[in-house]
Amino acid sequence: MTPDWIAVDWGTTRLRVWAMQGSQALQSRHSDKGMGGLPRDGFEPALLELIHDWLPAQGRMPVIACGMVGARTGWAEAEYRATPCTPLDPLRATRPDVGDARLDVRILPGLSQAAPPDVMRGEETQIAGYLALDPGFDGTLCLPGTHCKWVRITQGRVTGFQTFMTGEIFSLISRQSVLRLSMAGAVSDVAAAALGAADAMADPHAAMRGLFALRAGSLLDGLAPAQAAGRLSGLLIGTELGAARDFWHNHKTIIIGAPELAALYQVPMQAAGADVTRMDGGQLVLSGLTAARTALQEIS
Amino acid sequence: MTPDWIAVDWGTTRLRVWAMQGSQALQSRHSDKGMGGLPRDGFEPALLELIHDWLPAQGRMPVIACGMVGARTGWAEAEYRATPCTPLDPLRATRPDVGDARLDVRILPGLSQAAPPDVMRGEETQIAGYLALDPGFDGTLCLPGTHCKWVRITQGRVTGFQTFMTGEIFSLISRQSVLRLSMAGAVSDVAAAALGAADAMADPHAAMRGLFALRAGSLLDGLAPAQAAGRLSGLLIGTELGAARDFWHNHKTIIIGAPELAALYQVPMQAAGADVTRMDGGQLVLSGLTAARTALQEIS
Numbered sequence: 001m002t003p004d005w006i007a008v009d010w011g012t013t014r015l016r017v018w019a020m021q022g023s024q025a026l027q028s029r030h031s032d033k034g035m036g037g038l039p040r041d042g043f044e045p046a047l048l049e050l051i052h053d054w055l056p057a058q059g060r061m062p063v064i065a066c067g068m069v070g071a072r073t074g075w076a077e078a079e080y081r082a083t084p085c086t087p088l089d090p091l092r093a094t095r096p097d098v099g100d101a102r103l104d105v106r107i108l109p110g111l112s113q114a115a116p117p118d119v120m121r122g123e124e125t126q127i128a129g130y131l132a133l134d135p136g137f138d139g140t141l142c143l144p145g146t147h148c149k150w151v152r153i154t155q156g157r158v159t160g161f162q163t164f165m166t167g168e169i170f171s172l173i174s175r176q177s178v179l180r181l182s183m184a185g186a187v188s189d190v191a192a193a194a195l196g197a198a199d200a201m202a203d204p205h206a207a208m209r210g211l212f213a214l215r216a217g218s219l220l221d222g223l224a225p226a227q228a229a230g231r232l233s234g235l236l237i238g239t240e241l242g243a244a245r246d247f248w249h250n251h252k253t254i255i256i257g258a259p260e261l262a263a264l265y266q267v268p269m270q271a272a273g274a275d276v277t278r279m280d281g282g283q284l285v286l287s288g289l290t291a292a293r294t295a296l297q298e299i300s
Numbered sequence: 301m302t303p304d305w306i307a308v309d310w311g312t313t314r315l316r317v318w319a320m321q322g323s324q325a326l327q328s329r330h331s332d333k334g335m336g337g338l339p340r341d342g343f344e345p346a347l348l349e350l351i352h353d354w355l356p357a358q359g360r361m362p363v364i365a366c367g368m369v370g371a372r373t374g375w376a377e378a379e380y381r382a383t384p385c386t387p388l389d390p391l392r393a394t395r396p397d398v399g400d401a402r403l404d405v406r407i408l409p410g411l412s413q414a415a416p417p418d419v420m421r422g423e424e425t426q427i428a429g430y431l432a433l434d435p436g437f438d439g440t441l442c443l444p445g446t447h448c449k450w451v452r453i454t455q456g457r458v459t460g461f462q463t464f465m466t467g468e469i470f471s472l473i474s475r476q477s478v479l480r481l482s483m484a485g486a487v488s489d490v491a492a493a494a495l496g497a498a499d500a501m502a503d504p505h506a507a508m509r510g511l512f513a514l515r516a517g518s519l520l521d522g523l524a525p526a527q528a529a530g531r532l533s534g535l536l537i538g539t540e541l542g543a544a545r546d547f548w549h550n551h552k553t554i555i556i557g558a559p560e561l562a563a564l565y566q567v568p569m570q571a572a573g574a575d576v577t578r579m580d581g582g583q584l585v586l587s588g589l590t591a592a593r594t595a596l597q598e599i600s
Contacts, residue, residue, distance in 0.1 A: 163512035178468065212463035216413075216416075217417045
């Protein structure tokens with residue numbers, strides 16, 4: 001079986017490709033050649049390195065990509081489509097110049113919101129993937145990670161979204177601030193995280209007040225690193241949950257992400273009475289890229 | 301004139317020494333040999349490098365030090381005195397072992413608080429320095445910096461304090477998170493900082509909600525780096541001011557610190573009706589060390 005198109009998820013730190021036949025993945029590969037480390041002329045070689053033996057001897061191979069590859073400092077800038085809108089419009093993809101004539105590359109647009117200002121690149125394709133599975137969904141999708149996206153969906157459209165930097169802030173504080181001395185590399189204790197999240201949901205000042213107390217707690221009371229890391233994680237996530245309450249309060253919510261991280265969001269939300277489930281979204285980006293491929297074929 | 305004692309302010313990143321005669325500073329020197337970069341056997345050489353020509357041919361030179369030099373990973377661990385207590389008790393100083401017999405070194409204790417857990421090392425000496433100038437002070441001292449200390453003073457005693465990591469968090473987010481791309485090295489715009497602080501004092505969720513909006517604002521609306529940096533600074537300081545309200549609301553407050561930073565705290569506090577003044581605390585640590593020297597002489 002030979003591929004008839006290639007799907008590409010190209011983020012800041014990672015490149016992942018699939019050889020596709022219709023909606024079926026024949027093979028997948030990945031490298032650490034994320035957008036963040038590549039000069040403009042480094043994108044085509046990084047892609048060819050992974051897919052060269054999937055290309056035909058002659059003719060052109062459709063390649064559909066999403067993510068930070070479309071950023072201003074990426075391969076070629078893809079536009080931001082203004083919400084409210086559907087998550088996907090492959091006709092508005094950007095087509096970078098290529099040296100290898102066998103490549104027919106399209107980079108899908110991201111989404112933007114005017115007020116409050118916000119943007120996404122890549123998550124819109126996961127959202128499209130989710131809606132391909134559940135087209136009638138009305139509610140909120142939560143996509144935690146380095147930057148967590150909260151997304152309101154109504155009638156197949158993204159009607160509003162908000163980005164929180166919680167994951168990146170946790171990483172900076174736990175690894176580089178003075179608190180690193182109290183949690184060095186420890187895996188977050190889940191119970192301490194839940195308690196920290198509950199405290200921060202009850203009092204939005206709890207995180208600011210509670211950070212240095214983790215350092216002092218380890219100096220004075222021997223607070224264990226896993227407890228300190230868990231509480232830090234919970235304080236930050238709980239503050240986010242408080243700030244994002246309008247997204248999940250009285251709206252059916254699905255958390256899409258790796259199980260451990262998704263649970264850190266789900267547990268305190270359930271304790272607060274939210275209607276919230278979670279799913280591992282590992283395949284959603286491929287479903288979204290496949291939806292884009294299908295849409296392009298239906299048009300042509 | 302020859303010194304009769306030596307004052308030492310030894311923090312994480314910097315070492316500063318004064319040749320003293322009574323309460324008069326004859327000369328001062330400094331180096332970047334802060335506690336953070338020194339192994340245990342590196343402290344005495346780092347000190348001697350700055351003061352060797354101030355030492356007598358024979359006899360011992362009193363050296364009184366404060367700050368992170370007394371941390372567990374410093375020269376010798378100085379105790380934490382439990383609050384409520386006076387800021388200073390030089391009789392409980394730690395005396396590290398020294399190789400050079402001319403050195404008679406005392407490291408002043410820090411302060412601790414059991415609940416919520418908190419600690420300080422060095423600021424207690426600045427506080428003592430302030431109280432030497434204004435012994436009857438009843439109110440709050442605010443010492444902004446990498447870690448900001450809020451300190452309640454009653455009848456010459458520290459009755460409670462709280463540490464906020466605002467300065468360190470600002471530094472990490474502005475230099476290392478994705479927001480660095482929107483504020484690279486810019487000096488914070490003062491008006492944007494004041495507005496951000498007011499927003500965060502009015503809504504404790506404003507900071508969490510407003511961080512990524514700075515990145516999106518620069519991508520979508522051309523938000524200027526100085527505006528973005530100012531607003532980030534203001535959002536974080538305003539959140540701290542909201543969390544620390546019990547310290548300054550209805551308490552006379554003095555902000556002790558460099559003028560630009562102190563103003564970022566003072567302006568939004570004044571807008572909220574606080575009784576707040578500020579002073580540049582550059583000499584307070586020396587006043588505190590001098591008070592310790594005087595106390596030791598009165599006892600002996």
